[in-house]
Structures are given as structure tokens and as C-alpha cells.
Amino acid sequence: MSTTVKIDPLTRIEGHLAIRIEVESNRVINAFSSGEMFRGFETILKGRDPLDAQQITQRICGVCPISHGTASILAQETAYGVIPPKNGRLLRNLILGANFIQSHILHFYHLAALDFVDIAAITKYKGKDPVLQDLKAWVQSELSSNVLYPAAPFLPRFSGKYIQSTKLNIQGIKHYLDALDMRRLSHKMCAIFGGKVPHAATLFPGGITEKVTALKIASLKSIIKKLQVFIDNSYLADVAEIAIAFPEYFRIGKGCGNFLAYGVFPESADNSIKLFSSGVVVGGKLMAFDSAKITEDVRYSFLSSLSGLRPSDGQTVPDPHKNGAYSWIKAPRYNGTVMEVGPLARIMVDYLKGENQKVKDLVNGLLARLDKKPKDLVSTLGRHAARAIECKIIADKCVEWAEQLTPGQPAFRDFTIPESGRGMGLTEAPRGALGHWLEIRDYKISHYQCVVPTTWNCSPRDDKGNPGPAEQALAGIPIADIKNPIEATRVVRSFDPCIACAVH
Amino acid sequence: MDITRRKFLELSTKMAAMMGLGATAIPKIAEAMEQLSAGNAPVLWLQGQSCSGCSVSLLNSEEPGPAQILTGYISLLFHSTISASTGDVSMQVLNSSIDHGGYLLVVEGSVPAGMPEACVVGGELFTKQLLRAARNAKAVIAVGTCATFGGIPAAENNPTGAESVPDFLKKNGISKPLIRIPGCPAHPDWIVGTLVHVLKFGIPQLDKKGRPKMFFSKLIHDQCPRFADYERENFAKTFSEDGCLFMLGCLGPLTHADCTLRLWNSGTNSCIKAGAPCIGCASEDFAASASVPFYRKTTLSTEE
Numbered sequence: 001m002s003t004t005v006k007i008d009p010l011t012r013i014e015g016h017l018a019i020r021i022e023v024e025s026n027r028v029i030n031a032f033s034s035g036e037m038f039r040g041f042e043t044i045l046k047g048r049d050p051l052d053a054q055q056i057t058q059r060i061c062g063v064c065p066i067s068h069g070t071a072s073i074l075a076q077e078t079a080y081g082v083i084p085p086k087n088g089r090l091l092r093n094l095i096l097g098a099n100f101i102q103s104h105i106l107h108f109y110h111l112a113a114l115d116f117v118d119i120a121a122i123t124k125y126k127g128k129d130p131v132l133q134d135l136k137a138w139v140q141s142e143l144s145s146n147v148l149y150p151a152a153p154f155l156p157r158f159s160g161k162y163i164q165s166t167k168l169n170i171q172g173i174k175h176y177l178d179a180l181d182m183r184r185l186s187h188k189m190c191a192i193f194g195g196k197v198p199h200a201a202t203l204f205p206g207g208i209t210e211k212v213t214a215l216k217i218a219s220l221k222s223i224i225k226k227l228q229v230f231i232d233n234s235y236l237a238d239v240a241e242i243a244i245a246f247p248e249y250f251r252i253g254k255g256c257g258n259f260l261a262y263g264v265f266p267e268s269a270d271n272s273i274k275l276f277s278s279g280v281v282v283g284g285k286l287m288a289f290d291s292a293k294i295t296e297d298v299r300y301s302f303l304s305s306l307s308g309l310r311p312s313d314g315q316t317v318p319d320p321h322k323n324g325a326y327s328w329i330k331a332p333r334y335n336g337t338v339m340e341v342g343p344l345a346r347i348m349v350d351y352l353k354g355e356n357q358k359v360k361d362l363v364n365g366l367l368a369r370l371d372k373k374p375k376d377l378v379s380t381l382g383r384h385a386a387r388a389i390e391c392k393i394i395a396d397k398c399v400e401w402a403e404q405l406t407p408g409q410p411a412f413r414d415f416t417i418p419e420s421g422r423g424m425g426l427t428e429a430p431r432g433a434l435g436h437w438l439e440i441r442d443y444k445i446s447h448y449q450c451v452v453p454t455t456w457n458c459s460p461r462d463d464k465g466n467p468g469p470a471e472q473a474l475a476g477i478p479i480a481d482i483k484n485p486i487e488a489t490r491v492v493r494s495f496d497p498c499i500a501c502a503v504h
Numbered sequence: 505m506d507i508t509r510r511k512f513l514e515l516s517t518k519m520a521a522m523m524g525l526g527a528t529a530i531p532k533i534a535e536a537m538e539q540l541s542a543g544n545a546p547v548l549w550l551q552g553q554s555c556s557g558c559s560v561s562l563l564n565s566e567e568p569g570p571a572q573i574l575t576g577y578i579s580l581l582f583h584s585t586i587s588a589s590t591g592d593v594s595m596q597v598l599n600s601s602i603d604h605g606g607y608l609l610v611v612e613g614s615v616p617a618g619m620p621e622a623c624v625v626g627g628e629l630f631t632k633q634l635l636r637a638a639r640n641a642k643a644v645i646a647v648g649t650c651a652t653f654g655g656i657p658a659a660e661n662n663p664t665g666a667e668s669v670p671d672f673l674k675k676n677g678i679s680k681p682l683i684r685i686p687g688c689p690a691h692p693d694w695i696v697g698t699l700v701h702v703l704k705f706g707i708p709q710l711d712k713k714g715r716p717k718m719f720f721s722k723l724i725h726d727q728c729p730r731f732a733d734y735e736r737e738n739f740a741k742t743f744s745e746d747g748c749l750f751m752l753g754c755l756g757p758l759t760h761a762d763c764t765l766r767l768w769n770s771g772t773n774s775c776i777k778a779g780a781p782c783i784g785c786a787s788e789d790f791a792a793s794a795s796v797p798f799y800r801k802t803t804l805s806t807e808e
Contacts, residue, residue, distance in 0.1 A: 007591035008626050011584045014556045016625060037630075038622040039553050040663035044656065049797030055783055056791060059656050062557020062689060106563075114588045131571075138575040148546070148604050149597055153580045156597065157588035177571050184564050188769045195778030196768035197564075198557040198689050199785070202778045209744040209779030302621070318663050320621035328622070412744035417801065489590055500555045 002029055005482050009036075010492055012111040014063050015499030017458065019470075021488055023479050028488065031467065031474035033458045035329035038302070041504040042316045045448040050076055050417055050440050053448065054203050057436065060450065061501040062198045063106070066099040066190070067429035068501075069203040071436040071450070074271075074425030076205040079440055082415035083269055088207025090401045091411050093265045093275075094220065095194045095208070096427075097394045097401070101227055102186030103430035103496075104343075104391040108235065108384065109179035112493045115486060116242050117172035118162035119154045125170055131177060132170065160486035163245050171241075175234045182230045189223040189398075192216050193411075207412035214407050224398045231392050236366075239388040243370050243381050250372055253380035253491035255473035256338040258282045259345035260456070262289065262435065264428035265397070275397055276390075276428065277356070279349035282337060286352040291424060294435070294451060297331040300324065300460040307463050311437040312424070314449035328503040331459040331468060332451050340469040341432030341456045342495060344377065347386040358396075362389045380473075383494040387430075419443055429453050431496040454502035457495045470495050516681075529679040545642055545703060546607040548598075549583040552623050552630050553657040553666055554613025557689040558648035559585050565692035566770045577700055581607060584625075595626040602637050608702065609641035609680075614650040614657040615672040618665010631672070638673055643681035643702065646670060647695055652684035652715075653788045660794040670714065681707055684714040686761075688785035693766060694719045713788065715760070724756035724782050727765045743801075744779045753800035755784030 001024070008018035016036035021028045041060055045053060054072040058065035070092065077083060084092065123143070125136045142150035149156065163169050187197045193210045194200035202209040210216075243250070263278035278289040296314055298307045302325045305315030319325070333339070350359040351374065366385055367374065376382060418440065425436040432453025439447035459468030467475070470492055479485050516530045551559070563570050574580055580587075581601045582594065589597050601607060615631060616622035623630035638644055646669040649655035657666035667675075670682055683702070685694050698716050701708040709717045725731070733739070734748040743752060750757070756764075759782055763774045775782055783798040784790050791798075 006627070009584055009591070009594055011587050011590040011594055014585065015554075016551070016584075016623065018624070018627070036624040037553060038616075038619075038664060039657040039666070041656075043663050044659050044661050044794075046661060047794045049799070049801075051799045051801055052791075052797055055798055056656060059555055059557065059688060062555040062560045065555075065557065106560075110563075110586065119588065135571070135575065147579060148601060149579075149581055152546075152597070153574070153583055153587040153589070155588060156593055158590065158593060180563065180570050184566060184569070184770070187564050188772050191769035191772040193778070195773050195775045195780050196763075198555075198560050201775030201780035201783075204743050204780075207744070210773070211744070211779065318619065318622070320619055410744070414742045483592075485591070 003482055005479070005485055007485055007488060010489060012114065013493060013497045013499065014061065014501070017497055017499045019474070019488060019492055021474055021479070021485065023482050026479055028474050028477050028479060031471045032326055033329070033460060033468055033470050034327040035458060035499045035503045037499060038318060038328040038503050040316065040318065042448050042450065045445050048445050050079070050438070050445055053438065053445060057450065058199045060452070060504045061498055063103055063498055064099065064429040064431065064501065065197070065199045066096050066194070066203070067427055067434050069200060070096055070427045071425040071434050072438070073203055073205050074427060075423035075436045075438040076425070078423035078425070079421030079438060080205055080415045080417060082206045082413055084207035085410050085413050086269070087212050087405055087409050087411035088413065089266055089269065090405050091193045091208040091210070091212070093401050094398055095190055095200060095203070097265065097398045098186050098190035099197065100394050100430045101391055102183040102190065104387050105179050105183045105186065105235065107430070107496045108239070108387065109176050111496070112384065113172060113176060114157065115490045115493060116163055116246060117176070118169045119173060121166050121169035122173055124166045127170070129174065132174060135173070135177070158484040158486040158489070160481070160484050168241055168245065172238065175238055178230065178234065182227060185223050185226060189220055192220050204412065206415045207410070209412055212405050212407050212409065212411055217402050217405050217407070221399060221402050224395060224402065228395045231395050236388050236392060239384050240366065240369060243385065246381065249380040249490065250376040250382065251379060252477050252487065253473040253494060254378050255340050255469045257378050258337055258339050259348045260289070260334055260339040260341050260433055261346045261349045262426040262428055262433040275393070276346045277350055277353055279353060280334060281348050281352060286349065291426065293335040295333055296451065297333060297462040299463040300326055301330050302328050303330065311435060311449040311451050314437070327460040329455055329459055331462040332456050333462055338462070338466050338469060338472065339456055341453050342383065343387040343390045344383045345432060346428065347390060348377065358393055359389070362392065380491050380494040387496070417443060429501070431498055432456060450504055452501040452504060454498045458497050458499070458502055470497070546579040546581050546601070547610060547699070548581050548601055548607045548637060548641070549610045549612065550634060550637060551584050552611060552613035552615050552634065552651070553664070554648065554650055556585055556612070558612045558695070559583070561689035562692050562695050564769060565696050568696065573696060577703060598626065602640050605640035606642055609637050609644045610647055611644065611651045611669045612647050614654050614666040615669060616664040617667040617672055619663065622664040634669070634672070635676055635678065638678050638680060641680055643683070643707070644669065644673065645683045645685060645698065647685050648690045649686045649688040649785060649790050652686040653790065655688060656791045659791045682714055683707065683710060683716065686715065686720070686786040688790060691763065691766060691768065719762055720760045720786070722760065722762065724759045724761055724764055724776070727762060728756055729764055729777055749776060749781040751800065752781045753798060754781035755787065756782040759784040759787045761786040
């Protein structure tokens with residue numbers, strides 16, 4: 001007899017996710033992922049001015065707005081026939097890169113780490129750091145008070161096996177606090193040329209409206225330096241510590257094992273060379289990516305639109321009472337196959353491709369240190385490790401991009417919006433491959449579809465009944481205590497789900 | 505700076521009028537406001553049809569930073585993005601906090617009034633959860649343009665019948681002290697400044713729409729770094745050019761907020777400063793009509 005366990009809401013992710021697992025003899029035998037919030041962006045965009053799109057679609061997600069703005073702009077640039085000048089391309093990489101860094105730091109420390117770090121360990125702190133002493137005093141006064149939930153929002157939580165070492169826990173807590181400053185700084189870096197974040201103002205087809213000056217380049221480089229120190233000394237080290245403390249998570253949460261990346265951070269004007277490559281990995285083999293192979297199933301989604309359509313013809317017609325449906329998320333598939341997207345997918349593609357020496361060196365270095373093999377990366381811990389490695393590569397690359405900027409040169413090239421046109425914008429969000437499909441008729445948006453990272457990762461079953469990547473990653477994992485299914489939350493959070501994105 | 509009973513009544517009268525409520529609601533509102541200013545009310549943060557952008561923006565608060573806010577100013581009972589609790593534990597915290605009452609309710613995101621199934625939390629329709637939480641709240645703060653005015657989820661052609669939090673509560677006969685902090689996202693200073701004022705000094709002065717006057721009393725245009733260009737009719741003809749951005753569709757002349765003076769991300773920049781026209785993200789009509797574009801580029805191109 002199996003027991004159904006609901007984890008609803010699954011917090012410390014972006015948005016409204018409910019996970020249902022069927023547990024038998026302390027093992028998950030079946031899992032269901034439900035996106036629980038719908039707004040209808042694709043319908044709202046219809047009939048609007050095409051230039052509204054990069055602003056409206058940024059509001060799909062407050063964690064990765066820059067990626068949506070970028071996808072929208074790339075789709076528009078195809079339709080308008082414009083490419084940004086060199087400064088524009090570099091600024092886009094820097095704005096997007098800064099937001100990747102803030103998102104990855106936020107995800108690891110503020111969303112995922114509390115599944116591993118025992119925050120209550122602060123009461124055992126004996127050191128002299130005034131910030132930690134303050135935190136300890138606060139937690140102690142809360143615990144001795146008669147408030148309803150002392151030390152909220154850090155307590156209560158699932159009981160379970162957290163890190164045992166007080167030293168490691170204190171280090172985790174210290175870095176949780178440091179990371180608050182680091183992600184704020186990443187956003188400050190983003191705003192130097194983005195105007196403001198979340199929801200940057202300066203992103204336009206043709207480039208960036210902000211001007212390049214020597215002072216702005218210097219400010220940006222000053223911030224990157226601080227971020228590099230944190231990523232190198234804290235983030236990468238903390239991921240390794242968690243990997244050492246929880247080695248079983250190199251086996252738990254494997255998922256479908258197929259990976260898809262569109263590639264991101266163009267290094268050439270025509271978008272053909274990118275810092276992270278596009279590619280598809282099925283059964284351990286790397287193949288070239290073909291956008292025509294993307295379709296979206298909706299059999300189990302609260303949508304009455306046709307199933308199996310390509311995004312260029314996709315529809316989004318809500319049917320909240322649909323029989324058999326259990327999620328607002330569609331089920332995108334590549335050539336009919338379930339695909340995981342995200343930092344692990346990007347790292348796997350480049351690792352197998354073997355041309356990016358830095359990816360190879362960092363992955364091999366970490367694997368050697370932890371005595372693991374490349375296949376172990378396909379796991380809960382592998383996702384965290386890939387994210388941290390990628391974060392370092394991006395931060396280091398930001399220095400190079402900043403140094404390639406030329407003050408006084410334009411970052412924007414003017415364009416004309418045609419009466420009709422089509423465009424596809426493929427990029428990556430921090431949590432995976434992101435595509436926007438646009439059609440213009442009579443100077444207005446006549447069609448808009450977004451296929452978003454978490455649409456892939458947290459998708460429900462497809463028409464053939466194949467579970468989505470997160471659903472597959474949950475199947476078979478151990479659950480020690482069905483009242484505290486912390487193992488399942490660790491697996492799901494390793495995907496860095498964003499439900500506002502996934503459903504939009 | 506204690507607010508006297510008379511001031512509470514004055515403010516409550518204005519608030520009741522703003523919410524379209526009768527005179528009978530005034531003493532109730534005044535009482536709630538008085539209670540609220542007496543101590544550090546716990547905070548319950550709910551997300552409806554939101555992108556979490558206002559929560560991310562709040563994390564960008566520098567002085568005080570998020571850790572100081574959480575330990576020194578508010579007791580954040582529940583916040584879906586930050587809380588250590590998850591699943592059933594979250595629902596226990598949420599339910600017993602609501603039963604206990606006496607908190608400040610912050611809402612981010614709009615309400616899918618026309619399609620309640622479009623937002624579900626812990627197996628409960630968000631519409632029901634919001635009413636339950638609002639009934640026992642001392643006051644409600646709508647954060648961000650979606651919650652305050654409906655924003656993009658409530659824009660023309662939206663399929664979910666999305667509404668702002670104040671509209672939804674009013675329709676359901678709930679009268680509570682209410683503050684609107686618009687912005688897409690809301691600036692961290694607007695959120696923190698309002699919260700701290702409420703907790704330490706009582707409800708701040710609000711305008712007719714319920715926005716704190718200290719942040720929203722002036723038009724962006726009147727505080728614009730490019731105002732001299734406007735006066736001299738030195739208009740930018742395309743994006744990234746110097747000059748006033750009015751001809752490109754800048755909505756600064758219609759939008760009440762202090763972005764251009766306060767600046768975003770620790771005083772780093774603002775939309776207009778960075779060469780991008782204001783799209784009016786803090787205004788009541790933000791993105792409301794499909795036929796009113798953010799920019800005037802298309803029109804210029806087709807006329808040429």
C-alpha cells in the first residue's frame with residue numbers, strides 16, 4: 001500500500017509549486033509536479049506594440065527578468081533585421097551575467113541551503129563576529145519569548161538530518177548573511193547599465209540605451225572583483241562541503257538524464273559563438289540542437305488548446321476544470337523526449353563538447369576532489385555543483401567583457417519595426433533554456449509563445465504519459481519520514497524551479 | 505511622534521472614503537490603526553499572481569539590509585520565497601498565524617477573481633486564503649503594481665479576471681486600514697520605509713489612492729534629470745539619445761514616484777537616467793490598455 005504525501009506549497013523556490021509523491025516502503029514510487037498559478041502573458045501580449053514585449057515579458061519573472069527581456073529582444077531583432085553594435089552585445093552579456101550571478105547566489109544560499117544547514121546551530125556560536133553574535137542574541141530572545149513562531153521565518157521547518165558539525169553550520173549561516181550582500185551587489189552591477197533591476201529599463205532591440213563611460217566600467221569591475229572573491233572562496237567551497245556531508249545526493253535525484261541547452265552569452269556579432277554552447281545530450285551522446293524539434297503537450301495541463309504544437313504555432317487556452325489535468329505547466333518535449341535544462345545541462349553540453357577548457361578543468365577538478373565520476377554529476381548535488389562552476393565562469397568572463405567595452409562608442413543601433421515579421425529568441429535563464437516565439441502583423445503582436453526553463457524541468461506527464469524531469473528525479477528516492485519529506489524538497493530545489501516563469 | 509486619536513479618526517475617515525465604505529467603518533479602522541502603532545506587529549506575506557519581483561526588490565534593501573529587517577523590525581511569520589518551512593509545516597504556520605490574528609498582511613501579486621483556480625496555495629484557492637488572512641489582519645499593505653492596481657495580470661485581454669487587492673477586498677466587504685505601494689517592482693525603500701513607519705510611528709500620510717505621500721506625491725517628470733531638456737524642447741529622437749524622452753513615449757509626466765531622485769539599486773541608476781523612457785510602472789494604468797504602447801517608436805517609423 002502506498003501513501004500519498006503532498007508537499008504544498010513547496011516553498012523557497014519562485015512561485016506556486018505543489019509536489020505530490022506516492023511513497024511505498026519509504027521509497028517514492030510516483031511523483032506529480034503541479035504549477036499552481038496562471039496569468040496568461042501570451043494572451044495579454046496579443047495585439048500590443050511589439051516593443052512592449054521586452055518589458056512585459058520581463059514581468060513574467062522577478063528572479064530572471066533579464067533572460068526574458070533578452071529572449072524577447074532576440075526574437076524582435078530577427079524580425080527587424082538589426083544587430084547591436086559591439087558595446088551593445090557586451091553590455092547585454094554583462095547585464096545578463098550579473099543577473100545570473102545574483103540568481104545563482106540567491107538560489108544556493110537563500111533557497112536551497114536551509115535544507116542542509118542547521119540554522120538553529122547559531123545558538124552554539126562562541127565566536128566574536130558581531131553580526132553572528134547579534135543573530136545568536138535574536139534567536140535566543142525569540143526562543144525564550146512567548147511569540148507564536150519564534151525565529152520566524154527560519155523556524156519551524158522539516159525535522160531531518162542537517163549538517164552535524166557546528167563549525168560548518170556557523171560557516172553556512174555566515175555565508176547565508178554574506179550572500180545577501182553579494183546578491184544585492186550583483187543587482188547593483190546589473191543596474192549600472194540596466195537602469196534598474198528587477199525589470200531592467202535599458203534593454204531594447206538594437207542594444208542598450210545606457211552609455212558606456214570609463215567610470216561605469218571601473219564601478220562594474222570593482223563589484224565583479226568582490227563577487228569573484230565570494231564565489232571562489234565561499235560558494236564553490238560551500239558546495240563542496242555539502243557534497244562531502246551528503247554524498248548520497250550524488251545518487252539521489254538523477255532525473256531523465258537527457259539535457260538540452262540553447263547556449264548563451266554571444267561572443268560574436270552574429271550570435272554563432274557563445275560562452276556556453278547549444279546542444280542536446282540523449283543517452284550520454286551529444287547532438288546538435290534543432291529548434292524545429294520542440295513541441296508542447298498539454299494532455300495533463302489545465303489548457304484546452306491543441307497538444308503537440310510547435311511554439312511558433314502554440315496556443316494557450318485555459319481550462320481550469322479540465323478532466324485529468326493536474327498542472328498549469330505545459331509539457332515541452334524535444335523530438336518527443338523528456339529533457340532537463342539548466343546549469344547542469346549547459347555544463348554537460350560543454351563538458352562533452354570538450355572545447356571549453358575552463359569547463360573541463362573546473363568539472364574535473366571538483367570531481368577529483370570529491371572522488372566522483374562525470375556520471376555522478378547527473379544528480380541533486382551535480383546540479384548544485386554545475387551551478388557554482390558556471391557562476392565562477394560567468395564572473396570571470398564579466399571582467400573580460402568589461403575590458404572590451406569602449407567608452408564613447410554606441411551601444412545601440414536604431415531599427416524599424418516592419419508591418420509583419422516573425423522571430424525566435426533563444427537564450428538561457430539561470431535555470432535553463434529559454435525561448436520566445438513572436439509574430440507581427442499590422443505592426444502589432446499577433447502571436448507570442450514562451451517555452452521557459454521550468455516548463456521543461458517541472459513539466460507534468462506528456463501525452464504519452466512520460467513524467468517530466470523533476471517527476472522522474474523524485475521517483476525511487478528514499479523518504480525516511482513521510483511527515484518530513486525533506487529528501488524530496490532537496491531534489492526539487494536542486495532544479496531551482498521558477499513557477500511564475502513555467503506557467504506565465 | 506505618536507499619532508493622536510483625533511489624527512487616527514481623520515485618517516480613518518479619508519481611508520473609509522477611499523475604500524468606498526460608510527461612516528460605520530471609521531471607528532473600526534481607527535482602532536486597528538491605533539493597535540498597529542502600539543507595537544511590532546508580526547507580518548504575514550502572501551503572494552498571489554506575482555513574479556516575486558517585489559520580494560527580490562525588497563532583498564535589495566541596503567540600509568537596513570534584509571537580515572536587519574527580519575531580526576530588528578518585523579517578525580516575518582511566513583513568506584513563501586524565504587521561509588524555512590515548507591509543505592504542511594508552512595500551512596500550519598499560515599493557518600495558526602491567521603487564527604491568531606493581529607498581523608500586518610502584505611500582499612504581492614494580483615487576485616484571479618474571474619478564474620480563482622488560477623492561483624492555489626496549499627490546496628486552497630488564493631482568493632479564499634486572501635479573504636481569510638485579510639479578515640484577521642490589523643492592516644493590509646498591497647506591494648507592487650499587480651497588488652495595488654492589478655498591473656500586467658489585469659491588463660486588457662487577460663484571461664483570469666485579475667483584480668487588485670483593494671478592489672477584491674472591497675467587493676468582498678472587508679474594511680481594513682490599507683496602504684498601496686505601487687511600482688513594478690516596488691522600490692525597496694518604499695516597502696521598508698512604509699513598513700517601518702507603520703510599525704514605529706503608525707500609518708504614514710496617504711494620498712487619495714492610499715499611497716504614502718512621502719514617496720508618491722510628486723510626478724517623475726517634475727523631478728526629472730532631463731527636465732531642462734524638456735524646457736528647452738531638446739527632445740531625443742531615438743532611444744539612447746541625449747535629451748528629453750517625452751517624444752519616445754516617456755510616461756514620467758503621468759507617473760507619481762520618486763525614482764529619478766531616489767534612484768534604484770543602492771542609488772545606482774534609474775530608467776530615465778539610463779536613457780530609457782519611463783513606462784509608468786508605478787501608475788494606476790500601467791500596461792492596462794493594449795492600444796497604449798510603452799514607447800512611441802512604431803508610430804514614428806510608420807509616419808516617416
